[in-house]
Amino acid sequence: MANKLAYLLCGIFFGFTLSRSGASEYNYIHYLFTGEDLKLALLIATAIITAAIGMQVLKLLGNRDMRGGKIMIQRKPLNNYTAVGGSLFGIGWAISGACPGTVLAQLGEGKILGFCTMLGLLCGTFLYALMAEKNPEL
Amino acid sequence: MTFLFVEFWPWWLGGIAIGLLVPFMYFFLNTALSVSTGYGNLLKIIVPKTKLKWLNSENYADKFNWRFFFLAGIIIGGFLAARTAGMPVVTSQMGLFTEKSGWPFPAYILWFFAGGLLLGLGARLANGCTSGHSIHGLATFQKSSLVATVFFLLFGVITTFFIRPIVWGGG
Numbered sequence: 001m002a003n004k005l006a007y008l009l010c011g012i013f014f015g016f017t018l019s020r021s022g023a024s025e026y027n028y029i030h031y032l033f034t035g036e037d038l039k040l041a042l043l044i045a046t047a048i049i050t051a052a053i054g055m056q057v058l059k060l061l062g063n064r065d066m067r068g069g070k071i072m073i074q075r076k077p078l079n080n081y082t083a084v085g086g087s088l089f090g091i092g093w094a095i096s097g098a099c100p101g102t103v104l105a106q107l108g109e110g111k112i113l114g115f116c117t118m119l120g121l122l123c124g125t126f127l128y129a130l131m132a133e134k135n136p137e138l
Numbered sequence: 139m140t141f142l143f144v145e146f147w148p149w150w151l152g153g154i155a156i157g158l159l160v161p162f163m164y165f166f167l168n169t170a171l172s173v174s175t176g177y178g179n180l181l182k183i184i185v186p187k188t189k190l191k192w193l194n195s196e197n198y199a200d201k202f203n204w205r206f207f208f209l210a211g212i213i214i215g216g217f218l219a220a221r222t223a224g225m226p227v228v229t230s231q232m233g234l235f236t237e238k239s240g241w242p243f244p245a246y247i248l249w250f251f252a253g254g255l256l257l258g259l260g261a262r263l264a265n266g267c268t269s270g271h272s273i274h275g276l277a278t279f280q281k282s283s284l285v286a287t288v289f290f291l292l293f294g295v296i297t298t299f300f301i302r303p304i305v306w307g308g309g
Contacts (some may be wrong), residue, residue, distance in 0.1 A: 006167060009205040011211015012218065015161055019219030020142070021152025026233030033291075039149045043147025044272060046153025047185065048251070051171075051277030054161030065168040074170035076275055077227035080281035085263025086286040090255045090293025094301060099175040099268040100261055104209055108216025110228040113236070113250045114253045120254020122184070125177040127255070128262035132192040138263070 015105045024105040024114075026097035046124055081138070096120070143222035160274055169204065173212070173269040174261035238306035264289070290291035 020037035021043055022028045055073075058064075065069040093099055096117040099107055105120060106114025132138040147155075160171050175197060182193055182201040220227075230236070236246065261267040264286045266275060272290065275283025 003167065004204065004207045005206040007169075008214075009158065009161065010163060010167070011213075012207040012215040013211075014208075015157070015217075016188065016219045017147075017155045017159075017215070017229050018212070018245050019216045020223070021149070021156075021239035022146040023152065023215060024147075026235055027239075030234055030298065031206055033294045042149040042266075042283075043153040043156070047157035047273050048276045050154050050157025050271055051160035051207020053158075053276055054158060054281075055164070058161050058164060065165055068169075069168055071164050071168055073190055073278050074172070074274070075142045076271065076280055076282045077284075078285060081263040082265065082282050082285050085260045085265070085291025087284075087293045089178055089260030089264055089267065090290045090295075091297045092253045092256030092258075092260055093268075093290060094253075094294040094297035096250050096257060097232065098253070098257070100177065100257060101212060103257075103267050104173075104212040105216030105219070108213040108218075109196075109220040109225060111232060112228060112230050113232040113246055115245045116250040117254035117257070120251040120256075121174075121177055121180055121258040121261075121270075122254075123251075124255040124258020124260070125174075125181055127258070127259050128190040129178075129181070129188075129192040133190055138192075 014101065015108060018102050018105045019109060024098065024102040025111065029093070029097040029102075079137075090119075092124075144224065156273065160277055163220070165206070169275045171269050172266070173209065174267035175270070176209040177258060179203065179206045179259075180209065226300075235305070248259070 018024050023040060023043065028037065028040045032040040058071060081087055096103070098114060098117050100121060103114050103117045107118055128138070163169050163171055165288060167272070177199045178193060178198050182198045186201070187191070188194070203247070230243065232246070264271065265282065268290065271283040271286040276287060
């Protein structure tokens with residue numbers, strides 16, 4: 001239970017940060033793609049660099065978590081679906097002005113159209129589940 | 139305090155806060171930052187009796203596992219941020235899109251639903267989203283995340299290039 005509370009707090013921190021940084025604002029995402037405002041591009045780049053430095057620090061400390069367990073970095077496979085999925089995702093990102101994380105923040109912010117995006121996301125995930133039923137590669 | 143709670147944070151503050159979440163989640167919880175996989179949990183809650191094998195995979199054996207709490211937290215975080223910033227509790231607006239296009243509301247519903255559909259399918263095919271690939275994956279130097287992120291951005295730019303003149307006539 002304590003663990004689940006910790007995850008809830010991480011989520012609250014993430015959602016609060018996304019919202020307070022403007023990452024859940026349609027306009028900033030639109031400007032990211034038009035290049036009119038580089039705020040989000042800089043934010044994402046800073047997040048990647050910060051995370052990369054943090055991961056190197058953990059590595060220097062022996063890749064151990066607070067309980068002494070070995071940290072196993074989750075690796076994602078590269079296959080033919082990576083580019084196809086990435087393309088569909090990019091189109092969806094530009095259409096909705098949201099990604100799977102920020103859409104949840106939008107929901108909390110009370111954006112009704114963000115709720116529509118989230119329903120679409122659930123259906124898109126379900127569509128994948130249907131495709132995975134027939135395609136053993138998925 | 140308006141700096142933190144009313145005005146938008148500067149990009150570096152948001153970037154550092156989000157970036158730190160990756161090593162923190164590994165150190166305190168030994169978990170990779172990941173959002174889109176959690177949509178499977180939400181689906182499983184909606185259709186608990188599904189026979190689809192993907193929704194019965196190991197990831198979703200417990201639909202109220204950590205992913206559920208993490209996703210729920212993001213919603214709460216967005217709610218709290220909107221309250222401190224004094225945003226309306228509910229809004230039918232979506233920035234420039236609703237400001238410039240002037241469509242009837244049902245058309246907006248379809249538009250955003252369609253966007254979500256592509257996000258959901260795309261994230262699963264690519265094995266991750268902006269969090270898992272673009273932030274966690276790039277920060278851990280993964281080739282698949284680089285490929286995914288390049289396609290996320292490339293198609294985001296191409297789509298926006300078409301949306302802008304078609305949806306709100308340039309400007």
